[in-house]
Amino acid sequence: MSQKLVVIGAGMASxxxxxxxxxxxxxxxxxxxxxxxxxxxxxxxxxxxVLSGEKAYEDIITHDANWYRGHGVNCRFNEAVIKIDRxxxxxxxxxxxxxxxxxxxxxxxxxxFIPVEGNDLPGVIRxxxxxxxxxxxxxxxxxxxxxxxxGGGLLGLEAAAALNEQxxxxxxxxxxxxxxxxxxxxxxGYLLQKELESRGIxxxxxxxTNAIVGGDKVEAVLLDDQSTHxxxxxVMAAGIRPEVRLGIESGLHTERGxxxxxxMQTSDPDILAVGECVEHDDTVYGLVAPLYDMxxxxxxxxxxxxxxxxxxxxxxxxxxxxxxxxxxxxxGEDHEExxxxxxxxxxxxxxxxxxNRIVGLVMYGDxxxxxxxxxxxxxxxDISDIRGALIYGSAAQGIDPLTAVAAMxxxxxxxxCNGVCKGTIVAxxxxxxxxxxxxxxxxxxxxxxxxxxxxxxxVLAATLGDDFVAPAAAGxxxxxxxxxxDIRQIIKSRGLxxxxxxxxxxxxxxxxxxxxxxxxLNYYMIAEYPLDYADDLQSRFVNxxxxxxxxxDGTYSVMPRMWGGMTTPDELRAIxxxxxxxxxxxxxxxxxxxxDLLGVKREDLPAMWADLNAAGMxxxxxxxxxxxxxxxxxxxxxxxxxxxxSTGLGITLEKILWGSWTPxxxxxxxxGCPRNCAEATCKDVGIICVDxxxxxxxxxxxxxxxxxxxxxxxxxxxQEVIDLTVAFIQLYRESAAYLDRPYxxxxxxxxxxxxxxxxxxxxxxxxxxxxxxxxxxxxxxDPWAEQAKPEYQPRKWAALADLTLEAAQ
Amino acid sequence: xxxWIDIAALDDIPPRGARVVKTRxxxxxxxxTIDDQVFAIDDACPHKKGPLSExxxxxxxxxxxxxxWVIDLETGMAKxxxxxxxxxxxxxxxxxxxxxxxxxxxxxSVA
Numbered sequence: 001m002s003q004k005l006v007v008i009g010a011g012m013a014s015x016x017x018x019x020x021x022x023x024x025x026x027x028x029x030x031x032x033x034x035x036x037x038x039x040x041x042x043x044x045x046x047x048x049x050v051l052s053g054e055k056a057y058e059d060i061i062t063h064d065a066n067w068y069r070g071h072g073v074n075c076r077f078n079e080a081v082i083k084i085d086r087x088x089x090x091x092x093x094x095x096x097x098x099x100x101x102x103x104x105x106x107x108x109x110x111x112x113f114i115p116v117e118g119n120d121l122p123g124v125i126r127x128x129x130x131x132x133x134x135x136x137x138x139x140x141x142x143x144x145x146x147x148x149x150x151g152g153g154l155l156g157l158e159a160a161a162a163l164n165e166q167x168x169x170x171x172x173x174x175x176x177x178x179x180x181x182x183x184x185x186x187x188x189g190y191l192l193q194k195e196l197e198s199r200g201i202x203x204x205x206x207x208x209t210n211a212i213v214g215g216d217k218v219e220a221v222l223l224d225d226q227s228t229h230x231x232x233x234x235v236m237a238a239g240i241r242p243e244v245r246l247g248i249e250s251g252l253h254t255e256r257g258x259x260x261x262x263x264m265q266t267s268d269p270d271i272l273a274v275g276e277c278v279e280h281d282d283t284v285y286g287l288v289a290p291l292y293d294m295x296x297x298x299x300x301x302x303x304x305x306x307x308x309x310x311x312x313x314x315x316x317x318x319x320x321x322x323x324x325x326x327x328x329x330x331x332g333e334d335h336e337e338x339x340x341x342x343x344x345x346x347x348x349x350x351x352x353x354x355x356n357r358i359v360g361l362v363m364y365g366d367x368x369x370x371x372x373x374x375x376x377x378x379x380x381x382d383i384s385d386i387r388g389a390l391i392y393g394s395a396a397q398g399i400d401p402l403t404a405v406a407a408m409x410x411x412x413x414x415x416x417c418n419g420v421c422k423g424t425i426v427a428x429x430x431x432x433x434x435x436x437x438x439x440x441x442x443x444x445x446x447x448x449x450x451x452x453x454x455x456x457x458x459v460l461a462a463t464l465g466d467d468f469v470a471p472a473a474a475g476x477x478x479x480x481x482x483x484x485x486d487i488r489q490i491i492k493s494r495g496l497x498x499x500x501x502x503x504x505x506x507x508x509x510x511x512x513x514x515x516x517x518x519x520x521l522n523y524y525m526i527a528e529y530p531l532d533y534a535d536d537l538q539s540r541f542v543n544x545x546x547x548x549x550x551x552x553d554g555t556y557s558v559m560p561r562m563w564g565g566m567t568t569p570d571e572l573r574a575i576x577x578x579x580x581x582x583x584x585x586x587x588x589x590x591x592x593x594x595x596d597l598l599g600v601k602r603e604d605l606p607a608m609w610a611d612l613n614a615a616g617m618x619x620x621x622x623x624x625x626x627x628x629x630x631x632x633x634x635x636x637x638x639x640x641x642x643x644x645x646s647t648g649l650g651i652t653l654e655k656i657l658w659g660s661w662t663p664x665x666x667x668x669x670x671x672g673c674p675r676n677c678a679e680a681t682c683k684d685v686g687i688i689c690v691d692x693x694x695x696x697x698x699x700x701x702x703x704x705x706x707x708x709x710x711x712x713x714x715x716x717x718x719q720e721v722i723d724l725t726v727a728f729i730q731l732y733r734e735s736a737a738y739l740d741r742p743y744x745x746x747x748x749x750x751x752x753x754x755x756x757x758x759x760x761x762x763x764x765x766x767x768x769x770x771x772x773x774x775x776x777x778x779x780x781x782d783p784w785a786e787q788a789k790p791e792y793q794p795r796k797w798a799a800l801a802d803l804t805l806e807a808a809q
Numbered sequence: 810x811x812x813w814i815d816i817a818a819l820d821d822i823p824p825r826g827a828r829v830v831k832t833r834x835x836x837x838x839x840x841x842t843i844d845d846q847v848f849a850i851d852d853a854c855p856h857k858k859g860p861l862s863e864x865x866x867x868x869x870x871x872x873x874x875x876x877x878w879v880i881d882l883e884t885g886m887a888k889x890x891x892x893x894x895x896x897x898x899x900x901x902x903x904x905x906x907x908x909x910x911x912x913x914x915x916x917x918s919v920a
Contacts, residue, residue, distance in 0.1 A: 177824065181845075185843065185844055186843060256904075282903075337868065510867070510868060511843065511868060512825065512843045512867055512868060513867055514865075514867045514868075514872070515864070515865040515867060515872035515877065515879075518865060518867065519865070537823070537826075538823055538824070538825040538826050538865070538866065539825075539865065540865075541865070541874065542860075542863040542864070542874035545863070546863070550860075550863065550874055550875070552857065552875065553858075554858070554859065554860045602860075795821065799828070799829050799830060799831045799836070800817045800821060800822070800828035800829060800830050800839055801814075801816035801817055801830045801831070801909075802830070802831045803814065803816075803830055803831060803832045803833070803911060803914060803915065804831050804832060804833050806814070806911065806915055
């Protein structure tokens with residue numbers, strides 16, 4: 001007589017298990033199948049195409065009524081199991097009691113509802129089964145319906161694309177910094193976001209949901225930043241949790257999932273489990289391939305055959321029409337990477353290697369070779385022999401890059417930006433253009449985005465043969481071949497407003513840059529998009545991240561601002577008190593007319609700042625690539641030679657300029673008469689007051705080089721001085737290479753051009769001043785006051801943990 | 810023998826950033842890379858003891874804030890032409906929590 005098998009859950013894992021079981025031995029068990037849904041098994045991973053309208057429910061049914069009947073399965077659909085009675089070996093459901101010899105739990109998983117107010121309002125929908133899809137489709141029928149999707153992972157994005165197809169206005173809220181962060185790196189996440197946004201989907205990353213609001217049904221989602229997003233429905237796609245209620249209540253060993261061994265047996269030998277509800281070897285699974293592997297093992301276990309589940313490599317593809325992405329592997333053990341980017345085509349590929357074996361792979365835009373790479377990953381093949389051309393995929397194997405270029409037809413396009421084909425470049429070379437610069441000048445190839453530079457050089461090498469001399473790299477660092485000027489230009493022309501966007505669109509050769517390029521990129525985007533670009537603290541040098549100057553022993557120096565070099569007894573007392581309170585070992589008067597407190601411990605910084613703030617002082621930005629000081633003399637206030645109020649002008653200038661970021665530091669001086677006590681003529685901007693007004697000069701230096709300033713213009717009023725100064729600094733901010741002081745920048749662009757832009761063209765001067773003000777609306781504030789706030793203490797200034805008090809083992 | 814200590818949540822460290830754990834042997838820098846790997850190394854550059862936790866993190870490496878030595882987070886070795894190495898410690902992430910192996914940090918004598 002057959003044994004009684006009861007299966008709880010009629011999803012894909014149990015469906016596969018039953019198929020396997022019947023194939024191996026159709027008569028071993030009498031099967032009773034409970035399902036909470038009113039229908040049998042269907043291909044749940046194809047719900048997205050049903051939602052988008054590309055498929056119908058009928059297309060995705062895997063087991064219909066005939067199948068169940070044919071295999072003698074007693075179907076108890078639309079009937080949830082309430083309880084498992086392990087002692088009596090029976091399950092209790094609405095329909096009564098059912099005995100078992102063997103029990104299989106396949107309850108799958110449930111959507112995780114983020115714990116905020118309103119998450120139970122009508123209209124908050126999960127995305128797990130056909131009922132959910134139907135509920136969404138009803139909402140999609142309403143004209144101009146709005147949906148907010150919480151979660152930018154696989155499921156959320158499939159829902160977003162599908163509902164967008166259905167004509168809804170879609171907003172995706174994602175907690176993390178980029179989409180699908182578990183499968184994709186930030187570069188691929190950026191490309192995906194760009195593609196989805198081009199379809200009209202709004203995507204907000206770093207979105208912390210505060211509440212879901214509404215009366216008798218959902219109306220909007222409120223974020224922590226107080227922004228409100230209207231919604232007719234909210235789709236909860238913030239993750240799934242194994243559905244383990246039955247496991248816990250019946251006392252089975254349950255962690256995140258119901259724990260099973262390699263044979264899929266739970267802690268009770270007569271109860272087995274399969275699918276998303278189980279935990280095997282500390283891992284829970286949510287993708288179909290491993291679940292099918294489990295199902296095959298379970299079928300054999302039920303028949304007494306030996307079988308063992310082994311955790312497989314799991315790859316991810318997103319089922320959104322027109323989006324090609326592939327991700328696999330563990331990024332946890334690599335330390336080498338090969339990156340390929342084609343900004344023109346929107347292609348990004350990244351292979352991570354460990355010990356000459358592929359351990360991880362992210363592909364976006366072109367996934368044609370994904371299975372070729374995946375095979376190499378699974379077989380742990382040693383790729384050292386093919387490493388040079390590995391990233392180009394299967395087609396490039398056995399061909400060295402030069403031969404490939406030599407074999408290209410004359411009509412092949414090399415430079416996509418300027419439409420230059422190989423024949424044109426070869427003709428230019430034969431005509432005497434024998435280096436990259438000459439080809440750039442003659443043909444414009446590689447003159448725009450520069451991403452084809454390597455290819456142009458290969459054409460050069462192939463054409464010239466032994467005469468070719470490889471040029472020294474012109475790039476700002478090993479991550480790119482682009483110069484600072486190229487980078488600024490591209491950031492502006494392509495509207496690049498994030499680190500991943502910049503690195504992808506400019507074809508960065510590493511996945512996340514280095515200490516040379518990241519601060520430069522960060523500055524360029526701050527300067528170009530002060531309102532849109534979020535300052536990336538992790539791309540800042542320590543001094544700018546900690547708002548203090550690091551010293552050789554790891555302590556810091558703290559220097560409060562003294563406007564125009566003026567101070568008061570109260571300020572001096574506060575500085576002295578701070579020096580005492582925090583045991584400052586050295587106090588130094590600087591050349592910029594300020595007082596430097598040296599040797600401050602990192603953990604004392606916020607408290608010291610708070611004390612100085614309380615006395616009315618703010619950061620002196622002595623650590624920044626930004627405006628530092630305005631040095632003044634006492635001018636007409638006290639000096640018998642003073643011609644103008646140089647002190648007052650200096651203070652006014654400093655109050656306008658402070659807090660702004662610049663390519664390198666900027667120091668100013670205002671002297672009240674030509675005796676020049678404020679040494680204005682070796683500053684970046686120097687102002688000398690004279691009887692008739694003011695002489696403004698720029699581009700001085702008194703560091704490694706010594707340079708006197710050159711005249712910019714004469715001015716008759718303070719306001720003119722201010723406008724000229726601000727416009728000059730803004731022009732420097734907008735066009736200099738990162739880490740070029742103004743004197744270096746002026747030497748490159750020429751003082752005549754600067755005068756043209758700042759002095760001669762009054763409209764342009766006003767526009768420069770206006771753009772500076774826009775930037776200052778964000779940056780003219782005291783970073784010390786911000787960073788001394790209590791909320792920064794645990795997340796920035798405090799140690800992560802203190803093990804000094806832990807007992808020794 | 811390992812002695813895994815739960816020190817913090819992964820999210821307590823910004824991606825491409827680091828925080829320190831105080832120990833009796835000095836500070837240990839805990840790094841989080843752009844793809845959420847974590848590494849633990851001594852918070853002192855082999856060159857002039859610069860606080861590596863304050864460096865710019867790129868790939869699986871950090872650049873010391875004092876003189877731009879680049880240290881491989883996985884091996885603790887200086888990269889490029891520079892020669893030197895810092896201690897590395899076993900560390901892993903489980904359920905969003907960072908676990909540090911304290912066996913060496915706690916076992917070695919304090920004296």
